[in-house]
Amino acid sequence: MAGDRLGPGARETVTPAGRARITAPHRPGFPSLPDRSPAALPKRTVVFGRRPCGVPGFACTRPSGVAVSGGKVQGSVVVSLPPDAGTGRVPMTLGRPAAEKIKRGKGIGMPSINYLTRVEFDFGAIEKLPEIMDLTGIERPMIVTDQGLIHHGLVDRIKSVAPLFQETEVFADTPANPTEAAVNSAFDRYRAAGCDGLVAIGGGSPIDLAKAVAILDTHGGPLAQFAAIEGGIDRLGPVVPLVAVPTTAGTGSEVGRGALITLADGRKLALISPHLIPHAAVCDPELTLDLPPGLTAATGLDAISHCIETYLSPLVNPVADAIALDGLARAVASIETARKDGQDRAARWNMMMAALQGGLTFQKGLGAIHALSHPLGAIRHVSLHHGTLNAILLPHVLEWNETACGPKYAKIRWQLGLAADTHLPSFFRELNARLNLPSTLAELGVRGDDLTRVAEAAVLDHTASTNPRQLSVDDYRAVLTAAMGNG
Numbered sequence: 474m475a476g477d478r479l480g481p482g483a484r485e486t487v488t489p490a491g492r493a494r495i496t497a498p499h500r501p502g503f504p505s506l507p508d509r510s511p512a513a514l515p516k517r518t519v520v521f522g523r524r525p526c527g528v529p530g531f532a533c534t535r536p537s538g539v540a541v542s543g544g545k546v547q548g549s550v551v552v553s554l555p556p557d558a559g560t561g562r563v564p565m566t567l568g569r570p571a572a573e574k575i576k577r578g579k580g581i582g583m584p585s586i587n588y589l590t591r592v593e594f595d596f597g598a599i600e601k602l603p604e605i606m607d608l609t610g611i612e613r614p615m616i617v618t619d620q621g622l623i624h625h626g627l628v629d630r631i632k633s634v635a636p637l638f639q640e641t642e643v644f645a646d647t648p649a650n651p652t653e654a655a656v657n658s659a660f661d662r663y664r665a666a667g668c669d670g671l672v673a674i675g676g677g678s679p680i681d682l683a684k685a686v687a688i689l690d691t692h693g694g695p696l697a698q699f700a701a702i703e704g705g706i707d708r709l710g711p712v713v714p715l716v717a718v719p720t721t722a723g724t725g726s727e728v729g730r731g732a733l734i735t736l737a738d739g740r741k742l743a744l745i746s747p748h749l750i751p752h753a754a755v756c757d758p759e760l761t762l763d764l765p766p767g768l769t770a771a772t773g774l775d776a777i778s779h780c781i782e783t784y785l786s787p788l789v790n791p792v793a794d795a796i797a798l799d800g801l802a803r804a805v806a807s808i809e810t811a812r813k814d815g816q817d818r819a820a821r822w823n824m825m826m827a828a829l830q831g832g833l834t835f836q837k838g839l840g841a842i843h844a845l846s847h848p849l850g851a852i853r854h855v856s857l858h859h860g861t862l863n864a865i866l867l868p869h870v871l872e873w874n875e876t877a878c879g880p881k882y883a884k885i886r887w888q889l890g891l892a893a894d895t896h897l898p899s900f901f902r903e904l905n906a907r908l909n910l911p912s913t914l915a916e917l918g919v920r921g922d923d924l925t926r927v928a929e930a931a932v933l934d935h936t937a938s939t940n941p942r943q944l945s946v947d948d949y950r951a952v953l954t955a956a957m958g959n960g
């Protein structure tokens with residue numbers, strides 16, 4: 474086994490302490506472990522060698538946690554690793570509960586997998602919009618967007634690619650956190666103009682609002698009856714066609730089956746149905762090149778939190794896990810560049826792809842970050858950005874969840890090329906700081922007297938049940954208190 478991993482002549486034994494000891498000949502050009510082991514090796518790893526060991530990118534380049542001492546084993550390197558951590562890889566297991574179910578001859582209870590949205594993704598993808606519109610059969614679309622994109626000229630730019638859009642109705646009053654009142658007013662315009670489909674241009678808010686308008690067209694209101702926690706999933710059937718054109722890289726709503734709307738009663742609830750997945754998504758990173766640095770960072774952290782929460786969700790969906798982990802690594806590797814240089818096309822491409830990947834996978838279930846950011850986004854005395862909230866909450870929720878996630882944190886570290894002893898909450902806290910994101914809820918204007926209401930709503934949020942650790946109202950309040958900057 475060790476020979477396969479480390480090259481010819483390598484030998485693996487288990488020490489009395491239960492640690493694997495790998496002995497391999499020392500020679501220039503000695504192959505490093507086949508993955509990114511230097512960073513993934515655990516803290517207590519000791520590498521002995523007569524000279525700096527000669528393993529390219531191995532002990533000699535690891536910044537900390539590795540002792541190199543000459544002369545202990547002449548002509549050899551000896552690497553001590555905990556069992557199963559030798560390559561930094563985490564075994565691909567189903568987890569004990571799922572494995573037990575299978576042993577008993579039962580199914581795991583996997584959620585449906587649905588990745589069938591047509592996606593046109595690339596620089597210049599917007600040119601395919603006329604073709605997409607033809608396929609949807611929409612003859613009188615209504616564009617749903619926001620004032621910022623109108624002023625920026627982006628809506629006119631998109632309208633110019635298809636003659637169909639020249640006289641089309643445009644609803645541009647989408648609030649930062651879409652409300653039922655805004656949905657109703659968009660629907661009035663939609664009906665008055667005799668529209669038969671929707672094109673949502675923007676971030677998550679216009680896309681979510683357009684989904685809610687589509688519901689009203691085919692199902693009528695009020696929207697509360699379609700909220701997931703009110704049993705609305707079974708009440709939703711097919712809706713009118715919707716084409717999503719994201720102009721940020723974060724929400725994932727362009728391929729997601731949910732819409733978050735603040736209802737008339739003040740609750741911010743999810744409307745969820747496979748019928749709400751847009752008929753097509755046109756993802757053109759060109760549209761994100763001028764996204765300001767702050768919004769690039771905040772929306773990017775939304776994508777990152779989708780990928781992390783999806784992966785940590787205890788439901789079983791290896792397809793989603795694989796996509797989420799790839800999206801996570803892609804976003805973490807690109808977000809700082811995208812923020813620093815918005816015109817970096819590769820970074821923008823990767824961020825938009827990570828957002829798409831997050832959206833494709835979160836049908837596996839999100840967790841406590843979103844369970845908290847949804848009710849925080851419904852606070853009336855201050856308008857809070859969803860991605861910014863997720864950025865602040867991410868390190869705190871990671872602290873809470875660690876004991877319930879088995880080997881998944883190790884897998885995340887491996888995926889990100891981090892040392893095995895990296896404290897993930899600190900890693901993301903530092904990433905937020907480098908991105909100039911706020912670090913506390915208090916900075917955003919959240920007040921102490923908001924916390925209990927938010928904690929009570931978090932327990933009821935549709936994402937709470939797929940957090941790896943079930944949190945009580947008191948637990949959520951403790952997370953919030955820490956995130957306020959008081960914990």
Ligand SMILES: [Fe+2]
Binds near residue numbers: 843
């Ligand atoms: Fe989100």
